[in-house]
Amino acid sequence: MPDSNILLGVIGRPHGVRGLVHVTSYTADPNDLTAYGVLSDAKGREFVLSWKAEGVAEVAEIVAERAVKITDRDGAARLTNTRLFIARAKLPPAGEEEFYLADLIGIVAVDGAGTALGRVSVVHDYGAGTSLEIERAGGDSMIVPFTRAAVPEIDLAAGRLVVNPPDEIVVQERSEAAE
Numbered sequence: 001m002p003d004s005n006i007l008l009g010v011i012g013r014p015h016g017v018r019g020l021v022h023v024t025s026y027t028a029d030p031n032d033l034t035a036y037g038v039l040s041d042a043k044g045r046e047f048v049l050s051w052k053a054e055g056v057a058e059v060a061e062i063v064a065e066r067a068v069k070i071t072d073r074d075g076a077a078r079l080t081n082t083r084l085f086i087a088r089a090k091l092p093p094a095g096e097e098e099f100y101l102a103d104l105i106g107i108v109a110v111d112g113a114g115t116a117l118g119r120v121s122v123v124h125d126y127g128a129g130t131s132l133e134i135e136r137a138g139g140d141s142m143i144v145p146f147t148r149a150a151v152p153e154i155d156l157a158a159g160r161l162v163v164n165p166p167d168e169i170v171v172q173e174r175s176e177a178a179e
Contacts, residue, residue: 005085014076039084108160109134
């Protein structure tokens with residue numbers, strides 16, 4: 001289990017003039033984001049959220065062990081694009097055949113025959129489905145959809161996953177002549 005922070009949500013644009021913000025939650029049930037309590041950003045600031053409507057929250061920053069609510073639009077606007085994290089150790093263990101997407105970063109990707117293709121460098125999710133970016137030595141990165149068909153096997157303990165790229169993805173090494 002990696003000793004790191006896990007991204008749980010992102011504060012979006014302000015909602016109204018009283019300090020409320022739109023929030024995108026990456027938890028299985030979006031409403032569960034507030035159940036984790038204190039969340040932190042990349043700078044180490046700590047925040048507590050309280051849902052006020054679907055996707056809209058009140059935010060309080062923890063300052064000197066005290067929750068200070070954001071009460072105006074300007075304060076809310078300064079938080080736009082703030083990524084909210086929790087320590088990995090505070091998350092429950094993943095269930096059978098479950099895992100956290102962050103656990104895929106750095107593991108080896110192999111094809112069906114066991115030939116190494118590279119390492120997972122990024123997990124992308126832009127809303128239309130998750131994809132894995134596989135960084136390949138001596139070649140361009142390859143992006144594959146994170147579906148059961150394209151990634152039929154994941155063995156976190158062994159640090160590897162099997163990739164069967166769709167026909168649209170050409171798996172080839174970049175030749176020196178092309179460089």
